[in-house]
Amino acid sequence: MSALATKHNAINLSQGFPEFNPPPGLIDKVNESLLGGKNQYSPMAGQMSLREVIAERQNSWGRSFAINPETDITIVPGATAGLFAVFQAFVQRGDEVILFDPSYDSYAPSIVLAGGIPVRIPLNQDFSMPWELLKSSITKRTAMIVVNTPHNPLGLIFSRSDWSMLASLLQNTEILVLSDEVYEHMVFDQKDHVSVLQIPELHNQAIAISSFGKTFHATGWKLGYVTAKAELSAEIRKVYQFLAFAANTPMQFAAAEFLLENPEYETSVSEIMQSKRNFFADGLSQSRFQLLPCEGAYFQIVDYSSISDKRDSDFAEWLTIEHKVAGIPVSAFYQNPNPNQRLLRFCFAKNNDTLQKSLDVLCRL
Numbered sequence: 001m002s003a004l005a006t007k008h009n010a011i012n013l014s015q016g017f018p019e020f021n022p023p024p025g026l027i028d029k030v031n032e033s034l035l036g037g038k039n040q041y042s043p044m045a046g047q048m049s050l051r052e053v054i055a056e057r058q059n060s061w062g063r064s065f066a067i068n069p070e071t072d073i074t075i076v077p078g079a080t081a082g083l084f085a086v087f088q089a090f091v092q093r094g095d096e097v098i099l100f101d102p103s104y105d106s107y108a109p110s111i112v113l114a115g116g117i118p119v120r121i122p123l124n125q126d127f128s129m130p131w132e133l134l135k136s137s138i139t140k141r142t143a144m145i146v147v148n149t150p151h152n153p154l155g156l157i158f159s160r161s162d163w164s165m166l167a168s169l170l171q172n173t174e175i176l177v178l179s180d181e182v183y184e185h186m187v188f189d190q191k192d193h194v195s196v197l198q199i200p201e202l203h204n205q206a207i208a209i210s211s212f213g214k215t216f217h218a219t220g221w222k223l224g225y226v227t228a229k230a231e232l233s234a235e236i237r238k239v240y241q242f243l244a245f246a247a248n249t250p251m252q253f254a255a256a257e258f259l260l261e262n263p264e265y266e267t268s269v270s271e272i273m274q275s276k277r278n279f280f281a282d283g284l285s286q287s288r289f290q291l292l293p294c295e296g297a298y299f300q301i302v303d304y305s306s307i308s309d310k311r312d313s314d315f316a317e318w319l320t321i322e323h324k325v326a327g328i329p330v331s332a333f334y335q336n337p338n339p340n341q342r343l344l345r346f347c348f349a350k351n352n353d354t355l356q357k358s359l360d361v362l363c364r365l
């Protein structure tokens with residue numbers, strides 16, 4: 001959709017990346033790192049100064065075990081690489097990995113490349129968890145379940161009661177829970193992000209993925225980290241050593257120093273994104289689109305059924321080519337999309353004048 005948006009000179013609300021820059025103080029730190037000679041390989045698991053500041057924050061947010069920066073955190077070149085290393089480390093040939101559709105597009109191919117079988121089960125029609133279906137989908141070959149909170153594309157969060165339910169289902173099993181939490185610092189309306197690392201019953205099975213690309217509005221920097229107990233992290237590192245070996249050094253020093261000097265930074269990310277969500281949603285309330293709830297991340301799902309009966313991929317193309325606004329058809333996140341679903345995902349991490357220009361178009365439809 002981004003390529004189509006460029007070709008037709010459309011406003012691009014499709015791919016998930018911010019239109020604005022990382023905080024200037026962080027860019028200064030990167031410049032200082034580059035000029036200060038921080039330009040060679042980092043240790044495999046990442047710069048200790050960064051792992052320490054991450055561990056300190058995670059422990060202050062409440063975790064079910066004390067995060068040890070030495071053994072439990074591995075810095076990686078972006079969440080995608082972290083996900084890939086985790087699947088390679090724990091999925092053996094023929095193992096099943098349960099995903100909930102709609103699901104982020106890198107999971108299934110990475111599982112297949114590890115020799116595993118993605119078992120993609122759809123969320124309920126109202127996007128709540130399909131607990132009965134999950135129960136019946138767990139087999140002796142289930143190695144892992146993937147959760148994504150806050151969710152791409154839905155913008156929904158996995159609640160404490162969802163976690164309790166999952167933990168009780170996985171009691172007395174060794175099934176791992178991989179929780180993709182790249183939007184952990186974009187949660188709205190005083191709701192809480194609940195990490196898999198906060199669930200005591202899952203502490204031996206939990207792996208969390210984070211992305212500085214998202215948290216710093218710097219998706220092009222490709223920097224993230226994987227957190228899990230030492231025994232699990234050791235296995236992940238065995239793969240990671242030969243996948244990338246290390247993430248880029250100047251960004252790691254810069255991130256560590258910036259976070260140390262800005263203890264409240266993450267809170268500001270939710271505030272920025274919530275004001276964008278509100279701006280976009282208020283504008284769309286004047287349109288014929290129906291808005292689905294958005295609790296986190298930077299995506300607004302809209303139902304366009306009162307505007308058109310086209311399938312979502314056709315509608316997305318038509319909107320891009322004819323009206324110069326690009327979104328993503330939600331069917332792209334399914335193995336078996338429902339042909340009657342009329343949903344589009346818009347990314348609202350854009351400057352307000354861009355959002356306003358898109359609203360001017362969307363409200364005329």
Ligand SMILES: Cc1ncc(COP(=O)(O)O)c(C=O)c1O
Pocket residue numbers: 016077078079080081104148151152180182210211212213214219222223224
């Ligand atoms: C749910 C989810 N996981 C992972 C990623 C990839 O993150 P990174 O850019 O750090 O590899 C994205 C990026 O859009 C995402 O939306």
